[in-house]
Amino acid sequence: MSEVLPDRIEEVISQSDLYSETSDTATVLAQADEVELALLLESLPIQERIILWQTIPDHKKLDVLIEMRSDPRAVLVSATEPEQWDVLFTDIDAEDLLELADSLPQELFERAYTALDRLQKQYYTEADQYPEEQIGHWISHDYLVLPINAKVRDGLRLIRREMPRHTDVIFLINRSGHFSEAVPIAKLHVLPEHLHLTDVSLDDFPIISAVEEGQLVAKEVLLSGFGALPVVDENEKLIGRIDVTTAAELMQEYYEGQIMASAGMDEDEDLFSPVRKSAKGRAIWLGINLLTAFVASAFIGMFEATIQQVVALAVLMPVVASMGGIAGSQTLTLIIRGLALKQVTSANVGALLSKEFKVGGLNGVIWAVVIGVVALLWFNDPLLGLVIGIAIFLNIIAAALAGVFVPVILDKYKIDPALSGSVILTTVTDIVGFVAFLGLGTVFLL
Amino acid sequence: MSEVLPDRIEEVISQSDLYSETSDTATVLAQADEVELALLLESLPIQERIILWQTIPDHKKLDVLIEMRSDPRAVLVSATEPEQWDVLFTDIDAEDLLELADSLPQELFERAYTALDRLQKQYYTEADQYPEEQIGHWISHDYLVLPINAKVRDGLRLIRREMPRHTDVIFLINRSGHFSEAVPIAKLHVLPEHLHLTDVSLDDFPIISAVEEGQLVAKEVLLSGFGALPVVDENEKLIGRIDVTTAAELMQEYYEGQIMASAGMDEDEDLFSPVRKSAKGRAIWLGINLLTAFVASAFIGMFEATIQQVVALAVLMPVVASMGGIAGSQTLTLIIRGLALKQVTSANVGALLSKEFKVGGLNGVIWAVVIGVVALLWFNDPLLGLVIGIAIFLNIIAAALAGVFVPVILDKYKIDPALSGSVILTTVTDIVGFVAFLGLGTVFLL
Known part of the structure; x- marks a missing residue:
């Protein structure tokens, strides 16, 4: 339809x-x-x-x-x-x-x-x-509310008058306007009219504070099983509600924002924005990445003499950089999700680091051997195979550690790791990779 | 709470x-x-x-x-x-x-x-x-349903008996079990009991077909303003419903899946999966990316002689690759979102290509000049500046075109562009970048 x-x-x-x-x-x-x-x-x-x-x-x-x-x-x-x-x-x-x-x-x-x-x-x-960023900005005022001394008949009268979308409870407030309880509308139909609503209210109905983070609240509302949850200000006064449709919009914006941020754009980007505006928006991200690329170049520049003598090193540089970048981005992506779900905290970051270190170690050994053998066969040089093998191993380990540390530290300083995490991470893996590879090359191959 | x-x-x-x-x-x-x-x-x-x-x-x-x-x-x-x-x-x-x-x-x-x-x-x-992938897999059977000849009093009787979560309408079905209409529960309270429910049903209530794609349906349910929508089989028979909580779970899984896919993982990845299992899962993605890195290396290998004589080319290679990869991933990310929202179709792909080409052209010129000047000053070589400038320009243009074509073509063949798009894209930009840069270097700098 x-x-x-x-x-x-x-x-x-x-x-x-x-x-x-x-x-x-x-x-x-x-x-x-x-x-x-x-x-x-x-x-x-x-x-x-x-x-x-x-x-x-x-x-x-x-x-x-x-x-x-x-x-x-x-x-x-x-x-x-x-x-x-x-x-x-x-x-x-x-x-x-x-x-x-x-x-x-x-x-x-x-x-x-x-x-x-x-x-x-x-x-x-x-x-x-x-x-x-705070949920108080997005509240709506379409909800059913009654004083705490109201009875079932008041509830019935109210729902006959109006029924906003996604309304499955009536909010009860005390004299100061503080949220007190919630009464399921379904119960009104089966109860005597003179009963107090407080007698049939729900225990522990979830309340949202207006200063809570939008996307966390969105998830809570959507999974609550209720059509909307009440929002209170810092004095516990009921000021509005968030319903599932608003919550879904916030959740969608949040995830789209995360995906767009990974490419240095934002959720509001227009498919057909004017060329100049679009070019300008993207230029900033290109510029930031250019700086990090120049940093990598500067490190390579330290080994010009080595490259001149062993050109195979230049040929294989992308392999070292790529493996570090990919391994790091896997750990990074996993940790960013864990941070967003509040599953990564200072209590388990040590255990995570240790696990990612072991995963990196295992993959490091495997790919060091594979790439070392390929390099040996390609350039017919066992020492070159050894050099790239060690560089790959070190870079994958560095990637695993940076993949944990970078987002955790950014998050601690309230910087969105989805936006800046991967730039910082690839800078780390580029530098470690190039220095290890070209440095070892200088030692073993000259 | x-x-x-x-x-x-x-x-x-x-x-x-x-x-x-x-x-x-x-x-x-x-x-x-x-x-x-x-x-x-x-x-x-x-x-x-x-x-x-x-x-x-x-x-x-x-x-x-x-x-x-x-x-x-x-x-x-x-x-x-x-x-x-x-x-x-x-x-x-x-x-x-x-x-x-x-x-x-x-x-x-x-x-x-x-x-x-x-x-x-x-x-x-x-x-x-x-x-x-189809919504029929995720239907629930908790809903209120009555035959089309039911009256308001039947509706009231039904809601007094049970009230599943997120229920704001009663579904009406005909004798063959086909979904016919939906009646808002809120109206039952204000109408005479002998009225037929069909007299107060909603026009054009949205119906979901069981074979529709889960994430599209999820969005539709969440934004519909209703607590749940009916799902019908290929014969229009009502077989279940999807409520907003199920829809929210599907939406969250979809977006998390997209984000994890960009690093070659899936939504079910465990923060603490056993080291071997985790390493194995990631190894596949590392292997695929290794192949593309070796392809890039092979292209660099064609220019060994040039690099040996002009080592600056090796030093600046990461800059050329990085700018192409970043510019391409911006276009790619925008187009992937557009495809997911069904906003990119064969009708506007031409216009998009033209816009991205212009954006790429503008950013290509700007960064070609910036990087050309830096290279000139760094290596004191105007021809090197010219060579890298042209290579950057060509690579950013190629990135823009690949950023549109790659996801559109993958989508056409039902391959998820969120998973494989960026591998293919960076392979394209690496090859174009290295060949342009080293090829021009061979022509102008030797």
Whole structure:
């Protein structure tokens, strides 16, 4: 059903009558929901994206913008006529604005903020106190709440009036607004109306603190078995909730962010960002890596005289570097995941180091022998085989140790190891590898 | 609340009285849910893991095993006494067994299967027809269902009897068991009891086909705004549902799988797998990468004579290889995400290629100049600067094109680009880089 759109992106794009409102395309678009439209818009080159944007009915536009990643969204924000915004902002609420704020120029942000009613303004200010990394920034205010002295009949009255998505419990708060208990809605139907809700509330219902890290909370909400969990401020006051859909969006953003970070990009990267913007964003990462490559070169440069006499060393350098880099990235990837899951702590890092050291030792010996023999046969030089074998062994061991230490130390200093871990790691393995290989070559082969 | 455990892993592990049931540790463990226990067990070295496992009450053990990744789980399966399994399998159902099946030796699997009642056996067989990649494998059978001629009063009666987690609608089926409509439970409370449910059902409720790909369905369920979506077989018969918690687990496994694949590992990798097993698993990936490194070496070997005369070429080789590899991995990562989101199709691949070509061209020119100047100053040789500049430019362009083509072609042949994309890509950039650099060096510098 709702899968119809992604499968037809191809068709839609290739149709030349994209902007005729009577076309087939228009029919497809009318059926699409905001998530699908957002994905479709992101997948289009900029000109086509703007054309399609203009055919989307105004009442859908705000929801579509909210679903989009911020880079591709920015293109559409600039392409929207100033007079259109009042229509778009008609029904905007605090959550919408929190999501959009970064993409709006100051003047537009102010128009949107003005369009909020008093309560939404208060919600906005409250959530905006928390940075984007903290879950307090992403709370919603659609939930069912009653005072702790409420009865089953009050609960029934409440659920007859409204029922926000993913609502399976009613939150109970005390006089100061502190979260107290949660009552499963399913129970309301089978209990006498005069019973107190506190008599049927759940023990130990999970509570989220607004300052907790977004992705950890997301996982907790998703695995809790409940549709949403309550969020409290530092005084235990109930300020909102996180439901499974919001949690899923946070989780997806987190993982996509991790994957993009490994290539020095971020989750908001646009498939079709303007060439200059894209080139600039990537240039920084290329520059950082260039510095580390020059460092490796500098170390090689120390052995120019050796290379001149034994050119085979130059030929085999990529093998030494590659084996260290790959072995290190395996350990690194495993440890980064362990850190994210809070499974790697100071209590088990010693045991991990010892295990990775042994794995590295075993693979080091195996590949040292294999590569040593290949080098011997290729260049008909047993000493060269010995030299590369020892270098490979040392580099794989160094890779294993760096694969544990680098992410653990970065994490300790609150630096995301998914972003910078592999640059630092390959710098280590390049240097160890080249110095060991060329150094031993200088000793044994000259 | 339920966050208590991960934070205390450290404490728990470091306590020497881990296996005294009267200790603090025992108290902490008693409060922990199965997800937390699974995470904790995975984070322990094997001996400690087995000791802790033995202190977990039998009635929790099956649920804990189900939450674990399969490699660390296998350790505990072998450490469990044969006579214990009958207790563990007491309440096993089809979903549990589908999750565990791969970790159980044949004999244990048969005991578990025998413990299922007739209905659960049928569920098992039904779901097991679908491979793990398809959503049909992961369906659950806890949902509310009524015939299409049912009335509001039937709905109310049903929800008073049972209310599975994440249930916000009742599914309606026709006489042949085909899914027909979904009725929001919230509406039942406000409608006359004699009304037909079909009069208040939702239009266009999303339906999942059992053969759809797990991770795509997971996203759809999570973003649908509903607690669960119905799954139908190829005859449109309702066979189960996927709720948001199952969807979240599938999504997490998918993303972790992508991240681990980039280092040639899989999502089930154990932090503390036995050294030999771990070394063996990683050796394959090291071997594949070694082959590509030898290919690069072979190309360098073609230019031995040149290197001997201009050793600076050997010194600068890592710079050429590194810039190509990094630029390529940026494009690759962006395209892999686009493919996963179904945003990259044959309709826009041309436009993407053209954009990446331009981005590569721009960054190629910039870094060619920077690196050319550095080389000139370092080795005081303008021709060397020219040679490396041209090689860098060509390699960044090649990287951009390979970054688009490699994943698109792999995807077309159903090979996961997250696993093999970067090996192939760096092989391309290594060869292009070395041949361009050393080849131009041979022409201009000899």
